[in-house]
Amino acid sequence: MPHNLYLHSALVQTRKIKRDEKGIRRALKWNFIDSTIALNLAFLVNAAILVLAATVFFKTGRTDVAKIEQAYELLPMLGTSLAPILFAVALIASGQSSTITGTLAGQIVMEGYLKLRINPWVRRLLTRLIAIIPAVIVILINGENNIDSLLILSQVILSLQLGFAIIPLIHFTSDRKTMGTFAIKWPVIVLSMLVTVILVFLNIKMVVESTGPLFHSDGQWGWKIAVAAAGIFFLVILAMTIFYPLMKNRKRKTVALPHNIGGEIRDLTVPEYHTIAVALDFTEKDYKLISHALGQGHSYTQYLLIHVVESATSRILGDESDDFETRKDMEQITYYAEQLQERGYKATGVLGYNDRAREIIRLVQEGKAEMLVIGAHGHTGIRDLIFGQTVETVRHELKIPVLVVNT
Numbered sequence: 001m002p003h004n005l006y007l008h009s010a011l012v013q014t015r016k017i018k019r020d021e022k023g024i025r026r027a028l029k030w031n032f033i034d035s036t037i038a039l040n041l042a043f044l045v046n047a048a049i050l051v052l053a054a055t056v057f058f059k060t061g062r063t064d065v066a067k068i069e070q071a072y073e074l075l076p077m078l079g080t081s082l083a084p085i086l087f088a089v090a091l092i093a094s095g096q097s098s099t100i101t102g103t104l105a106g107q108i109v110m111e112g113y114l115k116l117r118i119n120p121w122v123r124r125l126l127t128r129l130i131a132i133i134p135a136v137i138v139i140l141i142n143g144e145n146n147i148d149s150l151l152i153l154s155q156v157i158l159s160l161q162l163g164f165a166i167i168p169l170i171h172f173t174s175d176r177k178t179m180g181t182f183a184i185k186w187p188v189i190v191l192s193m194l195v196t197v198i199l200v201f202l203n204i205k206m207v208v209e210s211t212g213p214l215f216h217s218d219g220q221w222g223w224k225i226a227v228a229a230a231g232i233f234f235l236v237i238l239a240m241t242i243f244y245p246l247m248k249n250r251k252r253k254t255v256a257l258p259h260n261i262g263g264e265i266r267d268l269t270v271p272e273y274h275t276i277a278v279a280l281d282f283t284e285k286d287y288k289l290i291s292h293a294l295g296q297g298h299s300y301t302q303y304l305l306i307h308v309v310e311s312a313t314s315r316i317l318g319d320e321s322d323d324f325e326t327r328k329d330m331e332q333i334t335y336y337a338e339q340l341q342e343r344g345y346k347a348t349g350v351l352g353y354n355d356r357a358r359e360i361i362r363l364v365q366e367g368k369a370e371m372l373v374i375g376a377h378g379h380t381g382i383r384d385l386i387f388g389q390t391v392e393t394v395r396h397e398l399k400i401p402v403l404v405v406n407t
Helices: 002-011 021-060 068-073 083-112 120-142 147-174 176-182 186-216 221-246 286-296 312-320 324-342 356-366 382-387 390-397
Strands: 275-279 302-309 346-353 371-376 402-406
Touching: 002 021, 002 083, 002 147, 021 176, 083 120, 083 312, 120 147, 147 176, 147 186, 147 221, 186 221, 275 286, 275 356, 286 302, 286 324, 286 371, 286 402, 302 324, 302 356, 312 324, 312 346, 324 346, 346 356, 356 371, 356 390, 371 390, 390 402
Parallel strands: 275 302, 275 371, 302 346, 371 402
Antiparallel strands: none
């Protein structure tokens, strides 16, 4: 699957390793071994399936089984009644594996390239709906008769997308300005380009041969125009994918995401906070949060600066994550703490991982903070669903004062 190329590429960067040449090459070596073992096991499983299917197909004479929904009919002939059940379980497991890797790869691309952050459950919902809705529509319109055609179409689309995944990957990994000494060598570049050319050529040949009868037939001008427009669009995007990274001096954009009746006011005890936590999101508004926190403290107050890393790898590896975003976040939180220390304040910085609200709560409790200062961005409606209801969750879970600063 094309997205797995990016998922595999991200695996090397996610573990805590020594960031010298020896450490990186060691990580590359072990990741190469890991990927090789995993992919070869997948190859052996697929080969075993083909061998078993061919054996049952030819030895039993069941030449009438040609569709996936009939496949289970061959399985009891393997000598066990559990075979059809195991086949169903395997299909469900493969579907789950596919959606998980698709979601993770999508998150890596969105966060790494597009700098786009949305709530994890929204991303998972969108990923699954995009995958399921077209299949459901086809089944509702045509019934089960065209499931095989839909399966073949999905594989054709995946095959056409492979070029758009491999070509940028070659550009990235061969760029010495980006990769330094880890840029791939000329033999690897030539081999990968050769494989890509063959793959793209076969895909174009397949599409031309499949659509040829349509253009040789009479009528059906609507379909002809649609197919021709799709083909031209495909070729234009393919050309951009190939040549745009080669253009010099192009600008790289950084995309950067009721009350009761009150009683009489009697003796007042002004609280003194010994530890104040500040939840930061590394925006230009951080200074407002820190300023409000300083306004609540005294000379002896300890300030606990908190930031939560929400990269794709942090969701899996937690505090074992060591990707680019984690390292940069640690540098930033340390820089904030050092600036406060230079001004005479007592400050330390800590990172949380994965779930923003849960990690803020955990770090505040572990740090024994007596107050939390947190920012509110004024999200409402659908934006609140997308970016998460952190403030509401945190203030309901914590039993200490929470100062919400509208940034």
